[in-house]
Amino acid sequence: MSAREKILVAMSGGVDSSVAALLLQRQGCDVVGAYMKNWINEENVIGHCPWEQDIVDARAVADQLGIEFHVVNLMRDYRARIVDYLLDGYARGLTPNPDVMCNREIKFGVFRQWGRDHGFTAIATGHYARRVLAKPALTDAPATYSLLEGADKNKDQSYFLALLNQEQLRDARFPIGDLPKPELRRLAHEAGLATAAKKDSQGICFIGEVKMQDFLRTFVPDQPGPIVRATDGAVLGTHRGLHLYTLGQRRGIGIPSNTDFQNYVVVGKRAADRALLVAFDGPDAPGLFCREIRVHHLSWIGAPVSTPAALEGRVRYRDPRVPLEYLPAADGGALVRFATPQRALAAGQVLALYRGEQLLGGGVYL
Structure with a gap:
């Protein structure tokens, strides 16, 4: 990683992104921190979204590291690209995945563009994933990269990056991808970071510690x-x-x-x-288990898989990779046949496609 890189770190106020900034600084990069201000629902207060405290914590870490810090207002883009997508999907009977879309549309979409507009060469996040060089740059073509699972399999977050493309990955940095979580905590404590003992967030990317049903009841009329x-x-x-x-x-x-x-x-x-x-409930429940699904809106990190292939897939974030047969379709989608029946594959969710540890891309269930 070049010491001349000017990197914008998405600092959420958590320990992972704090250590990401710490490691980049130690590598000699020109580091600036930024908090993405995504969603504030002032009309209908629901649950607890600790965004104000998160900004305080992120700024405290930036001050400790002696780096510049910004609060970037992305609320309008977030409403249009994520919140409306979520509400429209649920209203149509789907189960959308806002966290996957957040990475494609916001972190490595409008936030990445904000960084480029302000002279940054890359965007860094606290994802447990690894970006590795696949093909060096040539005179007529830029370098290409592969995306691997995080080294800590208990914390791997590659699933959430399944809809990124190669251009987005070129500008992405994942400084903590090689670290196990206990080691990351140790580094944070040794550096005295303000977030060293802070609990990991369990909330949805934009509504914080709020139950999805409570959120939906506020914005989608009962039917x-x-x-x-x-x-x-x-x-x-x-x-x-x-x-x-x-x-x-x-x-x-x-x-x-x-x-x-x-x-x-x-x-x-x-x-x-x-x-x-x-x-x-049980293996005989009609419609609960399936061996075959169709996926659409496919996105590939590298070259698309255009012929039938034996791959692996992750049907949910916490689920293991499972073997599957991938069969491209003429309409641009694909038929996927799992080696073993999969439970509760809800339309609107994301299937992440892998070849071993390498994340190839993903698509949305029909």
């Missing part, structure tokens, strides 16, 4: 409908809106288990009569 048992069509109750449920959900459905203590699970949504379809 009640029947709760229907998929196996026999029996009506078991009513729900407030299909947007408040997702495939595979077991808690909060609003109907009791049966006398044998079998729990119901959401297995589908029927738009025609706004029916929420449920069944007793």
